[in-house]
Amino acid sequence: METLHFDTKAIHGxxxxxxxxxxxxxxxxxxxxxxxxxAEDIEAAFAWRKPAHSYSRISNPTVEAFERxxxxxxxxxxxxxxxxGMAAISNVLLNLLKxxxxxxxxxxxxxxxYSLLESTLPSLGIETRFVDITQxxxxxxxxxxxxxxxFLETITNPQMIVPDVTSLVEIARAHKxxxxxxxxxxxxxxxxAKNRGVDIVVHxxxxxxxxxxxxxxxxxxxxxxxxxxxxxxxxxxxRFGQGAFIARLRKEVYRNLGACMAPQTxxxxxxxxxxxxxxxxxxxxxALKIAEFLQGHKGVLNVHYPGLPSSRFHKxxxxxxxxxxxxxxxxxxxxxxxxxxxxxRLKLIRRATNLNxxxxxxxxxxxxxxxxxxxEERAEMAIGDGLIRLSAGLEDAADLMADIQQAMDxxx
Amino acid sequence: xxxxxxxxxxxxxxxxxxxDFLKSQDVESPDMVSVELNEEVIPRQAYGxxxxxxxxxxxxxxxxxxGAI
Numbered sequence: 001m002e003t004l005h006f007d008t009k010a011i012h013g014x015x016x017x018x019x020x021x022x023x024x025x026x027x028x029x030x031x032x033x034x035x036x037x038x039a040e041d042i043e044a045a046f047a048w049r050k051p052a053h054s055y056s057r058i059s060n061p062t063v064e065a066f067e068r069x070x071x072x073x074x075x076x077x078x079x080x081x082x083x084x085g086m087a088a089i090s091n092v093l094l095n096l097l098k099x100x101x102x103x104x105x106x107x108x109x110x111x112x113x114y115s116l117l118e119s120t121l122p123s124l125g126i127e128t129r130f131v132d133i134t135q136x137x138x139x140x141x142x143x144x145x146x147x148x149x150x151f152l153e154t155i156t157n158p159q160m161i162v163p164d165v166t167s168l169v170e171i172a173r174a175h176k177x178x179x180x181x182x183x184x185x186x187x188x189x190x191x192x193a194k195n196r197g198v199d200i201v202v203h204x205x206x207x208x209x210x211x212x213x214x215x216x217x218x219x220x221x222x223x224x225x226x227x228x229x230x231x232x233x234x235x236x237x238x239r240f241g242q243g244a245f246i247a248r249l250r251k252e253v254y255r256n257l258g259a260c261m262a263p264q265t266x267x268x269x270x271x272x273x274x275x276x277x278x279x280x281x282x283x284x285x286x287a288l289k290i291a292e293f294l295q296g297h298k299g300v301l302n303v304h305y306p307g308l309p310s311s312r313f314h315k316x317x318x319x320x321x322x323x324x325x326x327x328x329x330x331x332x333x334x335x336x337x338x339x340x341x342x343x344x345r346l347k348l349i350r351r352a353t354n355l356n357x358x359x360x361x362x363x364x365x366x367x368x369x370x371x372x373x374x375x376e377e378r379a380e381m382a383i384g385d386g387l388i389r390l391s392a393g394l395e396d397a398a399d400l401m402a403d404i405q406q407a408m409d410x411x412x
Numbered sequence: 413x414x415x416x417x418x419x420x421x422x423x424x425x426x427x428x429x430x431x432d433f434l435k436s437q438d439v440e441s442p443d444m445v446s447v448e449l450n451e452e453v454i455p456r457q458a459y460g461x462x463x464x465x466x467x468x469x470x471x472x473x474x475x476x477x478x479g480a481i
Contacts, residue, residue: 048475049472049474050440051444064476078475078476229453238453239448239471240453240475241446241447241453241455241456242446243475246476247473250476
């Protein structure tokens with residue numbers, strides 16, 4: 001059974017205990033607490049010697065079924081599901097970093113992640129050293145004796161920059177750093193993080209994984225590549241061996257912060273995994289068609305999409321993501337006024353702040369996700385005033401392109 | 413052969429591996445268990461080949477699941 005293919009694993013998963021009624025899909029356990037047969041049993045559970053669920057903020061059978069399915073798809077060591085993608089990122093960083101530590105991170109990140117690293121972590125005495133993640137020499141130069149990890153996204157949004165993960169893993173290995181990757185937009189279907197040497201992968205499961213924006217969620221996966229034996233912040237968990245990262249997360253950080261995934265969400269997201277590859281393939285096809293359509297279109301200054309051969313990230317993306325390039329693209333119009341006019345004229349594509357929905361979505365990043373940053377900071381992050389982000393849904397590409405065309409035609 | 417398991421004395425057959433011992437103790441989900449043998453964490457890959465000896469001390473802990481809170 002080790003040789004099952006991705007789609008088969010996405011449907012059948014790997015449950016720890018079959019449902020008592022042999023339900024085809026693992027049911028929703030909406031309850032909070034669980035009964036123990038004896039006092040000795042609950043004592044064993046609290047002493048970490050019995051794998052029982054005791055309280056749904058800590059673990060839940062439906063959430064566990066989702067976690068096991070994710071671990072199977074990532075070929076990972078273990079997973080923890082959370083209430084959102086941002087909860088996943090913040091839990092990982094608080095599990096691995098303490099006051100006085102620093103991390104090296106891409107300068108180009110999702111706006112809320114950037115804010116976490118730039119504003120929230122420094123208030124806890126944790127420094128982020130922002131670098132151009134596509135320049136390995138710059139990354140290595142930022143590392144010192146207090147650096148613990150490198151953080152990056154597989155494809156940045158909305159800049160559509162693709163780091164060469166292999167070269168970053170080499171730097172991390174040389175300095176005994178953990179590599180943490182946000183793989184939301186590529187999912188385990190396009191990017192097999194374990195085989196690339198990544199240590200921890202996080203996903204906002206709200207996006208592709210949820211089945212198309214059915215629910216908010218996140219997940220953390222320890223891929224089993226990092227030896228936690230000497231990792232200073234996990235010293236109290238050394239007795240868990242390779243399980244040290246997951247053990248501290250589950251038994252301390254995740255427990256204490258309380259950002260658990262709801263069982264109803266886990267059910268929807270397990271269902272979403274069943275159709276993941278079909279939706280990702282369609283979305284990637286649509287994004288490529290739209291990018292080709294926009295390239296050279298009158299009024300479009302630049303198109304940012306690694307699927308275009310003209311992109312400087314085309315080669316690395318093709319190699320890292322199995323010849324697909326994600327479902328999101330961005331493009332520059334002349335200025336904010338023109339960008340707003342374009343957005344307001346769209347009839348089919350919706351103006352909304354999400355990605356990888358079944359519905360195509362469009363957004364003006366400078367006035368939304370990045371509105372709290374100064375013009376100078378936005379310029380540093382390559383967020384121009386005329387930049388538009390488009391997340392290609394699953395509609396017929398011809399209809400999406402017709403909508404874009406009519407919106408462009410109406411601009412004065 | 414006598415072992416000390418999670419602080420309690422247990423009789424078991426000689427020549428038993430860690431994996432077979434966990435099975436004999438009805439340890440659920442051995443893939444979610446870490447094992448200390450005489451206070452040394454042993455890698456999961458060794459469970460199937462490492463043979464236990466008389467008077468060995470074993471501690472096993474679950475790092476997944478939710479009971480341990």
